[in-house]
Amino acid sequence: MAEKILVVEDERQIAAILEFNLKRAGFSVSVAFDGEDALDKASREVPDLIILDLMLPAVDGFTVCRQLRSYTSVPILILTARGEEEDKIRGLELGADDYVTKPFSPREVIARVRALLRRSQGRVASPDNGPLVFGDLELDLVAREVRRNGRVVPLTVREYELLKYLALRPGQPFTREALLRDVWGYEYLGDIRTVDVTVRRLREKIEDDPSSPSFLLTRRGVGYLFRPAGGGDGA
Secondary structure (H helix, E strand, O other): OOOEEEEEOOOHHHHHHHHHHHHHOOOEEEEEOOHHHHHHHHHHHOOOEEEEEOOOOOOOHHHHHHHHHOOOOOOEEEEEEOOOHHHHHHHHHOOOOEEEEEOOOHHHHHHHHHHHHHHHHOOOOOOOOOOEEEOOEEEEOOOOEEEEOOEEOOOOHHHHHHHHHHHOOOOOOEOHHHHHHHHOOOOOOOOOHHHHHHHHHHHHHHOOOOOOOOOEEEEOOOEEEEOOOOOOOOO
């Protein structure tokens, strides 16, 4: 069954280009031209991924992203105008998983869509892929869930992948550039602040005190690391 993509774009020519290329790549596509329609279709159609333009009439893309993240972890790929760095960062802070800058190559969009879908659905897990348990924090590699004190922590695709990557390599620090390469899964040309934003969002969800983290630590002058025992390497 074809995976469903919801394209949210008010410029009809761009929406048509995306719809044509996504359908040619084998996806089922629905299109919304404004934020209200996007929220309605997202709840009714339950897409596998949403491509979201930030500059929408009436209800803008930032609001759409925020409302979507209040109830779903569906992968969100945002579209931003060239040079609008702060819009990219704000979109990521609201929970988007990735971004593409206009003007874009349809091939690049499709590559990123496939990468996000692959990561959100996960690979077939082996029986040996049991949960990783670090005190009250648990990563279930089979269910692709993170639980804290037994309760599921809602994470985006990128947040889950970053936490899993670091947790599988406890105590090993990674630069932002290395994390972009290995976690984002392709030659990433974006702002390395993407990593900082994702770490900050993760800390807000899994740490008792995000300003003094126990799990996701900063190694000054290097990057980030996961430390099960917590403490010691700085925030």
